[in-house]
Amino acid sequence: MLVVAKPSEMAVQASEDEVRAASAWLETACEEAGVPADQVFRLDLCLNEVLANIIYHGGPSARTAPVLLSLCVGGETKGRQARLSVSDAGMAFNPLTAPVAKQATSLADVMPGGLGLTMISCNSDRLEYAFLDGRNQLSVFVEW
């Protein structure tokens, strides 16, 4: 039977100054829900990259409304999962369909940017995205 704990929630502003507070909330929420440290680390990397996208690419609307975070942990003793959901009011952006930056083959060719989506993809087991009521709704899943 799937057991789902009550989600933990937090709101932060899309600001560089609030990234650490978001990470601290995630760590505490994960600890209380029994998420293993290696999975917390993966979620924290994803959270940082998602927040960076919102802060630097979300546009003015991203900064006018809070970014809503929630963590939900469920599953049986074997086969558990955590879902980190991030909701923001920035420009619609679907990371699941965004083009992945071509990997440079030399320092001379490398251009900044594009690493965030790679980081999110590599540090999650599944992603879900929807644009609802003017907000991006991204869910990042990790499993153990």
Next chain:
Amino acid sequence: MPIAYQDIRANFRLIKLSGRLDIPGTGEIEGMFAALAATDSHRVVVDLTEVSFLASIGIRSIISNAKAQHQRGGKMVLFVGDNASVIKTLEMTGIDSLVPIFKDMAEAEQAATS
């Protein structure tokens, strides 16, 4: 300050970063990092052994400085020791193919100065 440096020899500088290279952490060090990495000695090892968290913004800072050093005819390599999380991040993003990484400090120094 989570950044320190040591000029080992006239042509070789060691820069040590530590802590979280997330958005605020990278913002804290990037100015000094760029200044230190732009050394006239042209040979730099960046020690990441005490970096606990490496986000893409931190990687961009490393790449930017490595590229700038490369364009000046110099060389930057990374010393990661047994820092598994940093090694994994550098490998998953393919950065290890752009900026050489070493688990052994002597090998890093040799690669930077050769």
